[in-house]
Amino acid sequence: MFHSQLIMDRTPGEHDCLMPTNLSKGKTSEIVTPVGPNSNLAGIKQPHPPPYAGAPFNQTESNPVPGEIQSSMIQKPRRVILNVGGDRHEILWDNLARYPYTRLGQLGERYRSLGENRKVDYSSDDEILNLCDDYNLTANEYFWDRQPRTFPFILNLYRRGKLHFPEDLCVLEFDEDLQYWGIDELYLDSCCQIKFQQKKEQLIAEIKKDEEFLSSHKEEDFGKGMISGMRKYLWNMFEKSSTLPQKITGMLSIIIIVLSILTLSLSTVPELQVFKCKHDNESFCEDLLASDDNPSPGQHFILTDNEILETLEMVCIIWFTAEYLIRLFAAPSKRKFFCGVLNNIDLLAIAPFYVSLFLVQLDTPGRLVQVLRVIRILRIFKLARHSIGLQSLGFTLRHSYKGLGVLFLFLSIGVVIFSTLAYFAEREDNSEGFGSIPQTFYWAFITMSTVGYGDVTPKTTFGKVISVITGVCGIVVIALPIPIVVNNFGLFYEEQKRQEKSVKRQKALQELKDTENSNSWKGSYMKIRIVDPLGLDEKKGKIEEK
Numbered sequence: 001m002f003h004s005q006l007i008m009d010r011t012p013g014e015h016d017c018l019m020p021t022n023l024s025k026g027k028t029s030e031i032v033t034p035v036g037p038n039s040n041l042a043g044i045k046q047p048h049p050p051p052y053a054g055a056p057f058n059q060t061e062s063n064p065v066p067g068e069i070q071s072s073m074i075q076k077p078r079r080v081i082l083n084v085g086g087d088r089h090e091i092l093w094d095n096l097a098r099y100p101y102t103r104l105g106q107l108g109e110r111y112r113s114l115g116e117n118r119k120v121d122y123s124s125d126d127e128i129l130n131l132c133d134d135y136n137l138t139a140n141e142y143f144w145d146r147q148p149r150t151f152p153f154i155l156n157l158y159r160r161g162k163l164h165f166p167e168d169l170c171v172l173e174f175d176e177d178l179q180y181w182g183i184d185e186l187y188l189d190s191c192c193q194i195k196f197q198q199k200k201e202q203l204i205a206e207i208k209k210d211e212e213f214l215s216s217h218k219e220e221d222f223g224k225g226m227i228s229g230m231r232k233y234l235w236n237m238f239e240k241s242s243t244l245p246q247k248i249t250g251m252l253s254i255i256i257i258v259l260s261i262l263t264l265s266l267s268t269v270p271e272l273q274v275f276k277c278k279h280d281n282e283s284f285c286e287d288l289l290a291s292d293d294n295p296s297p298g299q300h301f302i303l304t305d306n307e308i309l310e311t312l313e314m315v316c317i318i319w320f321t322a323e324y325l326i327r328l329f330a331a332p333s334k335r336k337f338f339c340g341v342l343n344n345i346d347l348l349a350i351a352p353f354y355v356s357l358f359l360v361q362l363d364t365p366g367r368l369v370q371v372l373r374v375i376r377i378l379r380i381f382k383l384a385r386h387s388i389g390l391q392s393l394g395f396t397l398r399h400s401y402k403g404l405g406v407l408f409l410f411l412s413i414g415v416v417i418f419s420t421l422a423y424f425a426e427r428e429d430n431s432e433g434f435g436s437i438p439q440t441f442y443w444a445f446i447t448m449s450t451v452g453y454g455d456v457t458p459k460t461t462f463g464k465v466i467s468v469i470t471g472v473c474g475i476v477v478i479a480l481p482i483p484i485v486v487n488n489f490g491l492f493y494e495e496q497k498r499q500e501k502s503v504k505r506q507k508a509l510q511e512l513k514d515t516e517n518s519n520s521w522k523g524s525y526m527k528i529r530i531v532d533p534l535g536l537d538e539k540k541g542k543i544e545e546k
Helices: 103-112 122-129 151-160 171-180 190-216 228-239 244-266 282-291 307-330 334-339 341-361 366-386 388-399 401-426 437-448 461-479 482-531 534-545
Strands: 079-084 087-092 134-136 141-144 274-277 301-304
Touching (some): 079 151, 087 151, 103 122, 151 171, 190 482, 228 244, 244 366, 307 341, 334 341, 341 366, 366 388, 388 401, 401 437, 401 482, 437 461
Antiparallel strands (some): 079 087, 134 141, 274 301
16 A cells, blocks of 8 residues: 655645645655555665666566556656755756756756656766755755755745745845855845845945955054064053053043143133233232232233143143154054044144243244134044044034035025015114124024024014024025934944944954964864874873872
8 A cells, every 4th residue: 555645846834725744844844655565765876776766766566566656657756855954845847947047957957868767877977966965866856065044935936936035034145045056136026126135235335344444453563573562552552442451541531631621611710810920020019919809910910820720731731742652652654643633633632732832932922822722622522532422423524514515505595595685674774783784694694593592683574574484494404404414423323333343353253263273273282192192102101100
Protein backbone atom coordinates (compact mmCIF):
# COMPACT_ATOMS: atom_id res chain seq x y z
CA MET A 1 0.00 0.00 0.00
CA PHE A 2 1.11 3.55 -0.48
CA HIS A 3 -0.17 6.93 0.58
CA SER A 4 -0.96 9.72 -1.84
CA GLN A 5 -1.04 13.42 -1.12
CA LEU A 6 -2.23 16.50 -2.97
CA ILE A 7 0.54 19.07 -3.51
CA MET A 8 -0.13 22.70 -4.44
CA ASP A 9 2.82 24.76 -5.60
CA ARG A 10 2.12 28.01 -3.78
CA THR A 11 3.81 30.05 -1.11
CA PRO A 12 2.74 28.98 2.42
CA GLY A 13 0.27 31.32 4.01
CA GLU A 14 -1.58 32.23 0.81
CA HIS A 15 -4.84 30.54 1.92
CA ASP A 16 -4.58 27.51 -0.32
CA CYS A 17 -7.80 25.57 -0.54
CA LEU A 18 -5.91 22.35 0.23
CA MET A 19 -2.66 22.30 2.14
CA PRO A 20 -0.74 19.30 3.53
CA THR A 21 -0.87 19.28 7.29
CA ASN A 22 2.75 18.22 7.59
CA LEU A 23 4.11 21.26 5.72
CA SER A 24 5.41 23.91 8.10
CA LYS A 25 6.02 27.47 7.05
CA GLY A 26 9.69 28.18 6.45
CA LYS A 27 10.73 24.82 7.91
CA THR A 28 11.63 21.45 6.48
CA SER A 29 8.61 20.03 4.70
CA GLU A 30 8.37 16.31 4.03
CA ILE A 31 6.22 15.22 1.11
CA VAL A 32 4.66 11.79 1.44
CA THR A 33 5.10 10.18 -1.94
CA PRO A 34 4.24 6.70 -3.23
CA VAL A 35 7.00 4.53 -1.86
CA GLY A 36 7.51 0.89 -2.72
CA PRO A 37 8.94 -1.66 -0.37
CA ASN A 38 12.28 -1.73 -2.16
CA SER A 39 12.85 1.98 -2.52
CA ASN A 40 16.07 3.46 -1.21
CA LEU A 41 17.85 6.87 -1.08
CA ALA A 42 21.32 7.21 -2.49
CA GLY A 43 24.03 9.42 -1.01
CA ILE A 44 25.10 12.73 -2.39
CA LYS A 45 26.85 12.56 -5.76
CA GLN A 46 26.69 8.82 -6.36
CA PRO A 47 29.37 7.88 -8.87
CA HIS A 48 26.97 5.42 -10.52
CA PRO A 49 23.44 6.62 -9.90
CA PRO A 50 20.47 4.48 -10.89
CA PRO A 51 19.14 5.03 -14.38
CA TYR A 52 16.25 7.10 -13.09
CA ALA A 53 18.17 9.08 -10.47
CA GLY A 54 16.32 12.12 -9.38
CA ALA A 55 12.85 10.57 -9.50
CA PRO A 56 10.80 11.18 -6.39
CA PHE A 57 10.57 7.46 -5.84
CA ASN A 58 12.25 4.30 -7.20
CA GLN A 59 10.85 0.87 -7.85
CA THR A 60 12.48 -2.33 -8.85
CA GLU A 61 11.13 -4.21 -11.83
CA SER A 62 11.33 -7.55 -10.05
CA ASN A 63 8.91 -6.78 -7.25
CA PRO A 64 6.32 -4.33 -8.50
CA VAL A 65 3.81 -3.16 -5.97
CA PRO A 66 0.18 -3.02 -7.05
CA GLY A 67 -0.83 0.45 -8.00
CA GLU A 68 2.72 1.66 -8.61
CA ILE A 69 3.92 2.90 -11.94
CA GLN A 70 6.45 0.68 -13.63
CA SER A 71 10.01 2.04 -13.93
CA SER A 72 9.83 1.91 -17.70
CA MET A 73 7.10 4.55 -17.56
CA ILE A 74 8.91 6.86 -15.09
CA GLN A 75 9.35 10.36 -16.44
CA LYS A 76 11.35 13.25 -15.07
CA PRO A 77 9.80 14.56 -11.84
CA ARG A 78 7.83 17.74 -12.13
CA ARG A 79 8.94 18.97 -8.73
CA VAL A 80 12.33 19.87 -7.29
CA ILE A 81 13.49 20.33 -3.70
CA LEU A 82 15.41 23.54 -3.02
CA ASN A 83 17.25 23.47 0.30
CA VAL A 84 18.40 26.91 1.44
CA GLY A 85 20.19 26.98 4.78
CA GLY A 86 18.29 23.91 5.99
CA ASP A 87 14.83 25.10 4.93
CA ARG A 88 13.48 22.81 2.21
CA HIS A 89 11.07 24.13 -0.41
CA GLU A 90 9.36 22.32 -3.28
CA ILE A 91 8.46 23.98 -6.54
CA LEU A 92 7.59 22.90 -10.05
CA TRP A 93 10.41 22.86 -12.57
CA ASP A 94 8.13 24.67 -15.02
CA ASN A 95 7.84 27.61 -12.62
CA LEU A 96 11.61 28.01 -12.52
CA ALA A 97 11.62 28.22 -16.31
CA ARG A 98 9.62 31.47 -16.17
CA TYR A 99 12.81 33.44 -15.51
CA PRO A 100 15.54 31.59 -17.43
CA TYR A 101 18.26 34.21 -16.89
CA THR A 102 18.20 33.92 -13.09
CA ARG A 103 20.18 31.41 -11.03
CA LEU A 104 17.20 29.14 -10.46
CA GLY A 105 16.13 29.59 -14.07
CA GLN A 106 19.54 28.41 -15.28
CA LEU A 107 19.25 25.45 -12.95
CA GLY A 108 15.94 24.63 -14.61
CA GLU A 109 17.54 24.91 -18.04
CA ARG A 110 20.31 22.60 -16.87
CA TYR A 111 17.67 20.12 -15.72
CA ARG A 112 15.93 20.25 -19.09
CA SER A 113 19.19 19.46 -20.86
CA LEU A 114 19.46 16.11 -19.04
CA GLY A 115 16.92 14.57 -21.38
CA GLU A 116 13.91 12.43 -20.78
CA ASN A 117 15.93 9.39 -19.65
CA ARG A 118 17.83 11.41 -16.98
CA LYS A 119 21.22 10.28 -18.26
CA VAL A 120 23.55 12.54 -16.29
CA ASP A 121 26.73 13.80 -17.86
CA TYR A 122 29.11 14.05 -14.90
CA SER A 123 31.73 15.82 -16.97
CA SER A 124 29.66 18.98 -16.50
CA ASP A 125 29.36 18.59 -12.73
CA ASP A 126 31.12 21.92 -12.17
CA GLU A 127 28.40 23.66 -14.13
CA ILE A 128 25.80 22.58 -11.57
CA LEU A 129 28.06 23.55 -8.67
CA ASN A 130 28.33 27.01 -10.17
CA LEU A 131 24.60 27.32 -9.61
CA CYS A 132 24.36 25.69 -6.16
CA ASP A 133 26.64 24.66 -3.30
CA ASP A 134 25.71 20.98 -3.29
CA TYR A 135 23.13 18.65 -4.81
CA ASN A 136 21.69 15.16 -4.61
CA LEU A 137 20.35 13.94 -7.93
CA THR A 138 18.85 10.86 -6.35
CA ALA A 139 16.74 12.89 -3.94
CA ASN A 140 16.23 15.58 -6.57
CA GLU A 141 17.49 18.14 -4.05
CA TYR A 142 19.76 21.17 -4.48
CA PHE A 143 21.41 22.91 -1.57
CA TRP A 144 22.58 26.50 -0.94
CA ASP A 145 24.48 27.40 2.20
CA ARG A 146 22.83 30.78 2.73
CA GLN A 147 20.47 32.40 5.20
CA PRO A 148 16.92 31.30 4.34
CA ARG A 149 14.88 34.30 5.46
CA THR A 150 14.54 36.00 2.09
CA PHE A 151 14.16 32.88 -0.03
CA PRO A 152 10.36 32.43 0.41
CA PHE A 153 9.84 35.93 -1.02
CA ILE A 154 12.18 35.18 -3.92
CA LEU A 155 10.48 31.85 -4.59
CA ASN A 156 7.14 33.63 -4.67
CA LEU A 157 8.33 35.46 -7.81
CA TYR A 158 8.59 32.15 -9.67
CA ARG A 159 5.22 30.94 -8.40
CA ARG A 160 3.04 34.00 -8.74
CA GLY A 161 5.19 36.48 -10.62
CA LYS A 162 5.14 38.88 -7.65
CA LEU A 163 8.14 40.00 -5.62
CA HIS A 164 7.60 41.80 -2.32
CA PHE A 165 10.05 43.38 0.12
CA PRO A 166 9.57 42.42 3.80
CA GLU A 167 9.94 45.37 6.17
CA ASP A 168 11.56 43.32 8.93
CA LEU A 169 14.59 42.46 6.79
CA CYS A 170 17.69 44.53 6.15
CA VAL A 171 17.31 46.25 2.81
CA LEU A 172 20.97 45.69 1.89
CA GLU A 173 20.72 42.01 2.82
CA PHE A 174 17.66 41.64 0.61
CA ASP A 175 19.40 43.51 -2.21
CA GLU A 176 22.44 41.25 -1.89
CA ASP A 177 20.23 38.17 -2.11
CA LEU A 178 18.52 39.56 -5.20
CA GLN A 179 21.91 39.96 -6.83
CA TYR A 180 22.95 36.44 -5.84
CA TRP A 181 19.82 34.86 -7.29
CA GLY A 182 20.18 37.01 -10.42
CA ILE A 183 16.90 38.88 -9.93
CA ASP A 184 16.68 42.54 -10.89
CA GLU A 185 15.09 44.83 -8.31
CA LEU A 186 12.81 46.10 -11.07
CA TYR A 187 10.76 42.93 -10.54
CA LEU A 188 9.60 44.34 -7.19
CA ASP A 189 5.91 45.15 -7.13
CA SER A 190 4.96 48.81 -7.19
CA CYS A 191 3.77 48.63 -3.57
CA CYS A 192 7.32 47.76 -2.46
CA GLN A 193 9.41 49.44 -5.19
CA ILE A 194 9.37 52.97 -3.73
CA LYS A 195 9.81 51.75 -0.16
CA PHE A 196 12.77 49.58 -1.16
CA GLN A 197 14.48 52.37 -3.11
CA GLN A 198 14.02 54.94 -0.33
CA LYS A 199 15.36 52.66 2.39
CA LYS A 200 18.26 51.54 0.22
CA GLU A 201 19.32 55.06 -0.77
CA GLN A 202 18.94 56.34 2.78
CA LEU A 203 20.97 53.50 4.26
CA ILE A 204 23.71 53.78 1.62
CA ALA A 205 23.94 57.54 2.25
CA GLU A 206 24.23 57.00 6.00
CA ILE A 207 26.91 54.35 5.56
CA LYS A 208 28.83 56.65 3.21
CA LYS A 209 28.64 59.49 5.75
CA ASP A 210 29.90 57.18 8.47
CA GLU A 211 32.79 56.02 6.31
CA GLU A 212 33.76 59.60 5.45
CA PHE A 213 33.49 60.65 9.08
CA LEU A 214 35.55 57.71 10.31
CA SER A 215 38.17 58.26 7.60
CA SER A 216 38.47 61.93 8.59
CA HIS A 217 38.65 60.96 12.28
CA LYS A 218 40.98 58.03 11.94
CA GLU A 219 43.90 57.60 14.27
CA GLU A 220 46.11 60.67 14.03
CA ASP A 221 49.72 60.30 12.95
CA PHE A 222 51.97 61.96 15.49
CA GLY A 223 55.13 60.77 13.83
CA LYS A 224 57.99 58.96 15.49
CA GLY A 225 60.34 60.14 18.14
CA MET A 226 60.66 60.75 21.83
CA ILE A 227 57.92 63.39 22.05
CA SER A 228 55.38 61.70 19.77
CA GLY A 229 53.85 59.79 22.68
CA MET A 230 53.60 62.94 24.77
CA ARG A 231 51.98 64.85 21.90
CA LYS A 232 49.41 62.10 21.44
CA TYR A 233 48.60 62.08 25.15
CA LEU A 234 48.18 65.87 25.29
CA TRP A 235 46.09 65.95 22.11
CA ASN A 236 43.72 63.29 23.40
CA MET A 237 43.55 65.06 26.75
CA PHE A 238 42.09 68.23 25.21
CA GLU A 239 40.27 66.78 22.19
CA LYS A 240 38.55 63.67 23.50
CA SER A 241 36.40 62.80 26.49
CA SER A 242 36.52 59.03 26.82
CA THR A 243 38.72 58.65 29.91
CA LEU A 244 38.32 60.19 33.35
CA PRO A 245 41.30 62.62 33.02
CA GLN A 246 39.95 63.80 29.65
CA LYS A 247 36.49 64.37 31.14
CA ILE A 248 37.99 66.32 34.05
CA THR A 249 39.97 68.48 31.62
CA GLY A 250 36.85 69.19 29.56
CA MET A 251 34.80 70.06 32.65
CA LEU A 252 37.55 72.37 33.93
CA SER A 253 37.65 74.12 30.55
CA ILE A 254 33.88 74.70 30.68
CA ILE A 255 34.15 76.13 34.21
CA ILE A 256 36.91 78.53 33.13
CA ILE A 257 34.86 79.70 30.14
CA VAL A 258 31.79 80.37 32.29
CA LEU A 259 33.95 82.13 34.90
CA SER A 260 35.45 84.33 32.19
CA ILE A 261 32.00 85.38 30.94
CA LEU A 262 30.85 86.14 34.51
CA THR A 263 33.99 88.20 35.12
CA LEU A 264 33.37 90.23 31.98
CA SER A 265 29.76 90.85 32.98
CA LEU A 266 30.50 91.77 36.62
CA SER A 267 33.29 94.14 35.59
CA THR A 268 30.63 96.49 34.16
CA VAL A 269 28.69 96.78 37.45
CA PRO A 270 29.41 100.27 38.89
CA GLU A 271 29.31 99.05 42.48
CA LEU A 272 32.15 96.62 41.75
CA GLN A 273 34.32 99.13 39.91
CA VAL A 274 37.14 101.16 41.48
CA PHE A 275 37.90 104.88 41.07
CA LYS A 276 41.39 105.60 39.84
CA CYS A 277 43.11 108.98 39.82
CA LYS A 278 43.89 110.39 36.38
CA HIS A 279 46.98 112.36 37.44
CA ASP A 280 49.96 111.85 39.69
CA ASN A 281 48.60 113.76 42.69
CA GLU A 282 47.01 110.74 44.33
CA SER A 283 46.69 112.43 47.74
CA PHE A 284 44.47 115.09 46.19
CA CYS A 285 42.26 112.38 44.68
CA GLU A 286 42.05 110.59 48.00
CA ASP A 287 40.88 113.79 49.68
CA LEU A 288 38.19 114.25 47.04
CA LEU A 289 36.97 110.70 47.55
CA ALA A 290 36.88 111.21 51.29
CA SER A 291 34.87 114.44 50.99
CA ASP A 292 32.39 113.15 48.37
CA ASP A 293 30.03 110.38 49.39
CA ASN A 294 28.87 109.80 45.82
CA PRO A 295 31.82 110.41 43.51
CA SER A 296 31.50 110.14 39.75
CA PRO A 297 34.01 109.81 36.92
CA GLY A 298 35.10 113.12 35.57
CA GLN A 299 38.12 115.39 35.49
CA HIS A 300 40.02 113.62 38.23
CA PHE A 301 38.80 110.00 38.22
CA ILE A 302 38.24 107.08 35.91
CA LEU A 303 36.49 103.79 36.67
CA THR A 304 38.65 100.66 36.53
CA ASP A 305 38.02 97.00 37.15
CA ASN A 306 38.08 95.47 40.57
CA GLU A 307 41.40 93.84 41.49
CA ILE A 308 39.69 90.55 42.29
CA LEU A 309 37.97 90.53 38.92
CA GLU A 310 41.24 91.42 37.21
CA THR A 311 42.92 88.50 38.96
CA LEU A 312 40.19 86.12 37.84
CA GLU A 313 40.49 87.50 34.32
CA MET A 314 44.23 86.88 34.38
CA VAL A 315 43.72 83.30 35.55
CA CYS A 316 41.27 82.67 32.71
CA ILE A 317 43.64 84.18 30.15
CA ILE A 318 46.51 82.03 31.41
CA TRP A 319 44.34 78.91 31.07
CA PHE A 320 43.12 79.84 27.57
CA THR A 321 46.65 80.64 26.44
CA ALA A 322 48.11 77.43 27.83
CA GLU A 323 45.28 75.42 26.30
CA TYR A 324 45.79 76.98 22.87
CA LEU A 325 49.57 76.53 22.93
CA ILE A 326 49.27 72.91 24.06
CA ARG A 327 46.82 72.19 21.26
CA LEU A 328 49.14 73.86 18.77
CA PHE A 329 52.13 71.88 20.03
CA ALA A 330 50.31 68.54 20.04
CA ALA A 331 48.35 68.98 16.79
CA PRO A 332 49.22 66.19 14.31
CA SER A 333 48.63 68.60 11.39
CA LYS A 334 49.41 72.29 11.88
CA ARG A 335 47.64 73.20 8.64
CA LYS A 336 44.38 71.60 9.74
CA PHE A 337 44.79 73.18 13.15
CA PHE A 338 44.97 76.73 11.79
CA CYS A 339 42.07 76.03 9.42
CA GLY A 340 39.83 74.75 12.21
CA VAL A 341 36.93 77.05 13.09
CA LEU A 342 36.99 76.21 16.80
CA ASN A 343 40.74 76.80 16.97
CA ASN A 344 40.31 80.25 15.41
CA ILE A 345 37.63 81.01 18.01
CA ASP A 346 40.12 80.06 20.73
CA LEU A 347 42.63 82.49 19.22
CA LEU A 348 40.07 85.31 19.06
CA ALA A 349 39.22 84.68 22.70
CA ILE A 350 42.73 85.51 23.91
CA ALA A 351 44.05 87.89 21.23
CA PRO A 352 42.14 91.02 22.42
CA PHE A 353 43.72 90.78 25.88
CA TYR A 354 47.29 90.85 24.57
CA VAL A 355 46.51 93.46 21.92
CA SER A 356 44.94 95.75 24.53
CA LEU A 357 48.00 95.37 26.78
CA PHE A 358 50.20 96.39 23.86
CA LEU A 359 48.00 99.39 23.01
CA VAL A 360 47.95 100.59 26.62
CA GLN A 361 51.73 100.70 26.60
CA LEU A 362 51.54 102.89 23.48
CA ASP A 363 49.07 105.31 25.15
CA THR A 364 46.42 104.41 22.58
CA PRO A 365 43.02 106.11 23.10
CA GLY A 366 40.84 104.24 25.57
CA ARG A 367 37.97 103.89 23.12
CA LEU A 368 39.97 101.45 20.94
CA VAL A 369 41.04 99.50 23.99
CA GLN A 370 37.42 99.23 25.14
CA VAL A 371 36.38 97.92 21.73
CA LEU A 372 39.02 95.20 21.95
CA ARG A 373 37.85 94.30 25.44
CA VAL A 374 34.29 93.91 24.18
CA ILE A 375 35.53 91.27 21.74
CA ARG A 376 36.20 89.08 24.79
CA ILE A 377 32.54 88.10 24.65
CA LEU A 378 33.52 85.77 21.79
CA ARG A 379 34.83 83.41 24.47
CA ILE A 380 31.32 82.12 24.89
CA PHE A 381 31.67 80.37 21.54
CA LYS A 382 34.44 78.26 23.06
CA LEU A 383 31.61 76.26 24.60
CA ALA A 384 30.88 74.92 21.11
CA ARG A 385 33.87 72.61 21.51
CA HIS A 386 32.04 70.89 24.36
CA SER A 387 28.44 71.22 23.14
CA ILE A 388 26.87 69.37 20.22
CA GLY A 389 23.92 71.77 20.38
CA LEU A 390 26.09 74.82 19.63
CA GLN A 391 27.84 72.94 16.84
CA SER A 392 24.44 72.07 15.41
CA LEU A 393 23.46 75.74 15.55
CA GLY A 394 26.54 76.74 13.58
CA PHE A 395 25.90 73.99 11.04
CA THR A 396 22.28 75.09 10.72
CA LEU A 397 23.17 78.71 10.03
CA ARG A 398 25.84 77.65 7.54
CA HIS A 399 23.63 75.23 5.61
CA SER A 400 20.38 77.20 5.81
CA TYR A 401 21.66 80.32 4.09
CA LYS A 402 19.21 79.85 1.24
CA GLY A 403 16.21 79.66 3.55
CA LEU A 404 17.47 82.57 5.63
CA GLY A 405 18.14 84.55 2.46
CA VAL A 406 14.55 83.99 1.33
CA LEU A 407 13.36 85.10 4.78
CA PHE A 408 15.29 88.38 4.67
CA LEU A 409 14.20 88.97 1.07
CA PHE A 410 10.53 88.62 1.99
CA LEU A 411 11.01 90.80 5.06
CA SER A 412 12.77 93.49 3.03
CA ILE A 413 10.00 93.57 0.44
CA GLY A 414 7.36 93.76 3.15
CA VAL A 415 9.23 96.48 5.05
CA VAL A 416 9.50 98.66 1.95
CA ILE A 417 5.84 98.21 0.96
CA PHE A 418 4.28 98.71 4.40
CA SER A 419 6.65 101.53 5.34
CA THR A 420 5.51 103.44 2.28
CA LEU A 421 1.82 102.85 3.03
CA ALA A 422 2.22 103.76 6.70
CA TYR A 423 4.16 106.93 5.88
CA PHE A 424 1.44 108.30 3.61
CA ALA A 425 -1.26 107.25 6.08
CA GLU A 426 0.39 109.05 9.03
CA ARG A 427 2.03 111.98 7.23
CA GLU A 428 -0.83 114.43 7.74
CA ASP A 429 -1.07 113.79 11.51
CA ASN A 430 2.68 114.24 11.97
CA SER A 431 2.84 110.99 13.97
CA GLU A 432 6.11 110.42 15.77
CA GLY A 433 8.27 107.81 14.01
CA PHE A 434 6.66 108.29 10.62
CA GLY A 435 8.53 111.40 9.47
CA SER A 436 9.93 109.70 6.35
CA ILE A 437 9.88 106.35 4.63
CA PRO A 438 13.37 105.36 5.87
CA GLN A 439 12.36 106.39 9.39
CA THR A 440 9.25 104.18 9.09
CA PHE A 441 11.45 101.16 8.27
CA TYR A 442 11.99 100.64 11.99
CA TRP A 443 8.25 100.45 12.71
CA ALA A 444 7.62 98.11 9.76
CA PHE A 445 10.43 95.71 10.68
CA ILE A 446 9.44 95.53 14.35
CA THR A 447 5.81 94.94 13.37
CA MET A 448 6.57 92.28 10.74
CA SER A 449 8.87 90.43 13.14
CA THR A 450 5.86 90.29 15.54
CA VAL A 451 7.92 91.91 18.31
CA GLY A 452 5.85 95.10 18.53
CA TYR A 453 7.63 97.23 21.14
CA GLY A 454 4.84 99.81 21.08
CA ASP A 455 7.22 102.78 21.14
CA VAL A 456 6.03 103.79 17.65
CA THR A 457 2.32 103.39 16.90
CA PRO A 458 0.05 104.76 14.15
CA LYS A 459 -2.64 107.29 15.08
CA THR A 460 -4.99 107.26 12.08
CA THR A 461 -7.55 104.58 11.32
CA PHE A 462 -5.98 103.78 7.97
CA GLY A 463 -2.57 103.51 9.66
CA LYS A 464 -3.93 101.06 12.23
CA VAL A 465 -5.43 98.90 9.47
CA ILE A 466 -2.06 98.86 7.72
CA SER A 467 -0.44 97.92 11.03
CA VAL A 468 -2.73 94.88 11.40
CA ILE A 469 -2.05 93.75 7.82
CA THR A 470 1.69 94.22 8.38
CA GLY A 471 1.64 91.99 11.47
CA VAL A 472 -0.34 89.23 9.72
CA CYS A 473 1.96 89.29 6.69
CA GLY A 474 4.95 89.15 9.02
CA ILE A 475 3.65 85.96 10.64
CA VAL A 476 3.17 84.32 7.24
CA VAL A 477 6.55 85.42 5.89
CA ILE A 478 8.50 84.25 8.94
CA ALA A 479 6.64 80.94 9.21
CA LEU A 480 7.52 79.83 5.66
CA PRO A 481 11.33 79.25 5.88
CA ILE A 482 11.51 78.43 9.60
CA PRO A 483 10.73 74.69 9.12
CA ILE A 484 13.74 74.43 6.80
CA VAL A 485 16.03 75.81 9.50
CA VAL A 486 14.50 73.63 12.21
CA ASN A 487 14.78 70.53 10.03
CA ASN A 488 18.46 71.20 9.30
CA PHE A 489 19.13 71.66 13.00
CA GLY A 490 17.45 68.37 13.88
CA LEU A 491 19.18 66.46 11.09
CA PHE A 492 22.64 67.70 12.03
CA TYR A 493 22.07 67.07 15.74
CA GLU A 494 21.01 63.49 15.08
CA GLU A 495 23.91 63.09 12.66
CA GLN A 496 26.40 64.23 15.30
CA LYS A 497 24.99 61.83 17.88
CA ARG A 498 25.08 58.99 15.38
CA GLN A 499 28.67 59.78 14.40
CA GLU A 500 29.72 59.74 18.04
CA LYS A 501 28.18 56.29 18.40
CA SER A 502 29.95 55.19 15.19
CA VAL A 503 33.31 56.26 16.60
CA LYS A 504 32.66 54.39 19.85
CA ARG A 505 31.48 51.32 17.96
CA GLN A 506 34.52 51.42 15.67
CA LYS A 507 36.82 51.73 18.66
CA ALA A 508 35.13 48.81 20.45
CA LEU A 509 35.35 46.72 17.26
CA GLN A 510 39.06 47.48 16.90
CA GLU A 511 39.67 46.50 20.52
CA LEU A 512 37.77 43.25 19.94
CA LYS A 513 39.85 42.49 16.84
CA ASP A 514 43.06 43.20 18.75
CA THR A 515 41.90 40.85 21.50
CA GLU A 516 41.03 38.13 18.98
CA ASN A 517 44.40 38.53 17.27
CA SER A 518 46.12 38.24 20.62
CA ASN A 519 44.16 35.11 21.48
CA SER A 520 44.86 33.72 18.01
CA TRP A 521 48.59 34.25 18.53
CA LYS A 522 48.40 32.49 21.87
CA GLY A 523 46.49 29.64 20.25
CA SER A 524 49.09 29.26 17.52
CA TYR A 525 51.80 29.27 20.17
CA MET A 526 50.03 26.45 22.01
CA LYS A 527 49.77 24.51 18.76
CA ILE A 528 53.51 24.82 18.29
CA ARG A 529 53.99 23.43 21.76
CA ILE A 530 51.79 20.46 20.97
CA VAL A 531 53.31 19.74 17.57
CA ASP A 532 56.92 20.02 18.68
CA PRO A 533 57.02 19.19 22.36
CA LEU A 534 60.44 17.57 22.49
CA GLY A 535 62.48 20.36 24.00
CA LEU A 536 59.59 21.82 25.96
CA ASP A 537 58.73 18.52 27.61
CA GLU A 538 62.29 18.24 28.77
CA LYS A 539 62.11 21.69 30.34
CA LYS A 540 58.72 20.86 31.81
CA GLY A 541 60.15 17.76 33.46
CA LYS A 542 62.92 19.79 35.03
CA ILE A 543 60.41 22.29 36.37
CA GLU A 544 58.27 19.50 37.85
CA GLU A 545 61.32 17.98 39.54
CA LYS A 546 62.01 21.32 41.16
